[in-house]
Amino acid sequence: MSLSLNDDDLDTSGARAEILKRIRSLQSRPESMHANERILAQGYLTRKTRGPAPAPVDNVVALFEERSKAMLCTLHRVDSEQGIVQACNDYMASLQLNGTVAVWPALSHLDWSVLSQPNLLGAPTGDDLIGISAVACAVAETGTLVFASNAQEPASTHLLPETHIAVVHASQVVHTMEDAFARLRSQDRLMPRALNFVSGPSRTADIEQTIVLGAHGPYRVHLILVGQ
Template sequence: MSHSFNDDDLDTSQARSEILKRIRSLQSRPETMHGNELRLAQDYLARKTRGPLPKPVENVVALFEEKSKGMLCTVRRVKSEAEAANACADYLAEQNLNGTVAIWPALKHLDWSVLSHESRLGAPTGDDLIGISAVACAVAETGTLVFASKPDEPASTHLLPETHIAIVHESQVVHTMEDAFQRLREQGRVMPRALNFVSGPSRTADIEQTIVLGAHGPYRVHLILVGK
């Protein structure tokens, strides 16, 4: 297995800062926010209340699994992250899937030598039929995976391959979409180049209202749900 990293992603944080500096300059304002401006913005966010929310659920992980299966995902539970690579290998063998595997560089700490397929760390090309990723978090209410792209977490992994395997930790599962945004803020993440919410395999019903899977992305999504 060869290890390679994708360096094509831009330094979006720096680029965003430059854009904001130009905007403030055109407004005849200082390049950076004064301390009082920052405090006002933070106070506003702290005061802003959330809209109506669904009733709390006793087990968000169980709800996430139920909703994910309803979105045509398959799910396997494992007790620890160390079992995740083996679970991926088992799934590929059970489904008799062929093709090369592109794996998130952020998952380089796992032992991918267990895969019998040719595999590498990096963003998928058009020739990679299988992609393996983790997630930023997951939404139980809709069975949705949340991806916040970074250089070592390329968005193309859940968009290009025919088969997508996502490793989701139970601790990453939140109840609602609002909770997902709150989780990202708590993690201190800057707004990524791409923020994607994905519910199940790609599908369309554009032709005669007939559901077709894999129209704009993977037509097979398998989740490895890792215990706390």
């Protein structure tokens, strides 16, 4: 299948920068942050102590697998990245899923041309029934996926399609939510436009306390866990 980059999924951080610029102007502050402001913020984060934490576990990956299944995710393990595309193919075939597939541009290093369904690199258009993404990290304690959106990793991929397939490397699994924030800071990431914590398929019990899947997002979440 041919791949194409969705031109609509361009870097939109310029709008945020313009808003912050206006706020700084109204506060009579310079357009960009002074170096000492960044140092002060980093110092605050360094001094801030963490609260109580659960007891350490021997295997955070095994805990993540257990908790994500409890959150109604399905999961398949592969030994390396070479098995990711085939695992996606096998999963879609097992459920006879049809429709176009939106794949994160950040996963463009994989050969999606062999995917059985028509696919594109970029954010879902609204008509794509399947979205494939990676994650920023994953939280074992709650079986949660963490997404830090940017142009190459659009948040809509785990929000719009009916089926979401997420690629999680074993090395990305941390124990707690606090560990997730620490990991993001250690990667020197800029604060993204959206930081999402997703635990299983979308669900609601607003009507007669009956659980309904897919109310505000995908009703099917499948994980490809890479490595041990």
